[in-house]
Amino acid sequence: MNDQINSFIAGQKEFLDSLRRDLHKHPETGWTEYYTTWRIASELEVLGFTLAVGQDVLVSEARMGVPEPEELAEAEERARSLGVPQEYVVKMSGGHTGLVACYDSGVEGPHLAFRFDIDALPIKEAVIDSHLPAKEGFSSKWDGRMHACAHDGHTTIGVGLARFISEVKNDLKGKITLIFQPAEEGSRGAVSMVEKGWLDDVDYFLSGHIGITSMEVGAIAAGTDGFLATSKINVVFRGKSAHAGVAPQDGNNALLAATSAAVHLHGISRHSGGATRINVGRIEAGSGRNIISDLGKLELETRGETTELNEYMAQEAKRVIEAAAAMHNVESEIEVVGQGIGAESDEWFVDEVERAVEGSARISRVIPRLSLGGSEDATYMMKRVQENGGKATYMLFGTPLPAGHHHPEFDFDEGVLAAGVETYARMLMRYLEK
Template sequence: MTQAIMFQSLVDAGKRLEPELVEFRRDLHLNPELSMQEAETAAKVADRLRAYGYEVKTGVGGHGVVAELTGAKPGPTIALRADMDALPIEEESGESFSSRRPGVMHACGHDAHTAILLGAARLLSEEKHRLAGSVRFLFQSAEEINRGARLMIEQGVLEGVAEIYGLHNLPTLPAGKVATRYGSLMGSVDRIDIALTGKGGHGAIPDASIDPVVAASAIVMGLQTAVSREISPFDPVVVTVGSLQAGDTYNVIPHRASLVGTIRTFSPVVQASMKERVTRLAGKIAEAYRCEAVVEYTEMTPVLVSADDCVAHVERTVEAVIGADNRIEAAPTLAGEDFSLYLQQVPGCFFWLGSGPQEGAEHAYGLHHPKFRIDEQCLPLGASLLAAIAISRLGG
């Protein structure tokens, strides 16, 4: 069988699976679960894999599920990964299968990712005779809080893995298209927690107090100089303070204030330098306002950098399956993804799968939006692409 015929057969088989994948995805969408709470989702995944003939390991890295397919001949192990968790967002999509759980929604499409990887597992189980090696399927929990991949790695899911591949749906890219990028694709994710201590007192007598709210406000503005005056304008960095908490009433200067934020970079070198900058700026600004600042800086995930050889393999496969006209170069983004932790351990590639309306059609809402929706035609295509990536890498 030629490669073209083999890929076409995978696409055709994926299309036949579409009703099954849509049904599974919609069930997950109806019943979303937050990070580290994905017990029902994991049980459904494990049951479906067993129905496909797989032996399944559950409870890996929280509620992660792992299965492996051994090919007809010995060879390397390729890992394919999907995430399963939802977000604390109230759904406003208007879908007939909208979340039945108040304040919880699959607003990032992890329900689609899970269905896609199940589809790939089903397709590959019927093509194992083509494999010189093994395929390991990783269904990961807690991507949204940047914990799941780290826990999975700590529990050995990458042992013996030669390469790893994953995808993320993109509602601003039409379904039927794929976007790839060499080098850095997504940003690092760090968290900052700043605790300020002043001296509380009456709001009418500020000279008898030390106001941590004023100091906190100055720190919010001052942290932006870490970007505008200390880092090259050619190195993208974002510093965002997402929470500032202080006080309980209108006429009291509080004793304490706290700030929580995130820092995103596109360079491992810049990421490594940010802790010193933030600690210095927050500390010195607080001192200037007679407050004390304690900074906790947490490096959560690194910059997501795919391996060139693996990107080239994905591009060749994508173009062979859906044509070169349907693959574009992905724009970089400072959004983070803990798939980057896998890529620190083994080479691999992460790419975007179009899940949005066709150009000129209805407006597409982005990831994490309460009106987020996907074109479910991306499900069988994503499954076929992941299966094709594994088969062609393992000598199919």
């Protein structure tokens, strides 16, 4: 089997690079991944998997941070223009994106699940020659959207793993579930898939991330610590407009409420129990220099080393927001549009990964554990599996990084795609080979 895996991976480079570049050219933000979902389906539907799309994938009411209908309609029309069949657009209408692919060998054995996030970010991609996507002609076609966190690579690894499963399916026992998750950015998508029950009888769950820390291609981390629980919060302040010169006393200034909140949110006392974070990332208010603003908006996030620490930050944020509104005599509306919890990879996976990649020509070293230092809603999937007695891990796949994640010049060495597929393939064969 070692020779078979090596031979398969050696023949996949052209396919993996091509798919990754196509996805990179067509980035779609959370709940608008119509083209991306169909592109995955078009590869997997000929490989013998049972596919679930649309509301068969998730619980609609459990989605968080779904865009406004106008943005969804625009995304659906864009998908049609790219050749996505109408039947797929209809299935996904209203922002029901994402896909789950299942393979049941019919032979008793473990159930493995792998998760791959598929969404992009609202970032304008760099067009300078030193940025490989721009130089090679596969940068984003859509201004203001970009794969700046390697999810195009994660999706590609998932499709590559599906091709491997199809290649060796007659040698397998047990079940495999491949989860292509929408709306990871902002921690908005995982809960809706967990609530659909995809993780309820899983024995082993694996997910992971390209990059995070700059390592050579071929270096992998078997597990991850340091997930920060998080809350993504939108705030609207509603005041009363007035003429700033003639009758300022008649106004209730929503702009001042928003800016006061932004300043004081960053002054929340940190907690001695562990790492805590807060960031106001966006503010919008006002319509003219001589107008008392009647509307102000904030987008912010809190994070905590544990779920409890994040809850402390979120509650303090709510207190500050309501106090700022009261101070300026305006109304405030607070909406949680994303949520992530803390989690830990099972230590058990360290030896398992090391043994699985023995004999690999591509995996050069296995690091037992690394700290993520960020948030990830795969934690909900990990927790569900672990609560039911299964094992879960979140891996990291090494690559040099010319720029950091969420940066307009973010990119990665495409050699990491083969490394990711091979790692997962070897783990799969460790448990499901007959």
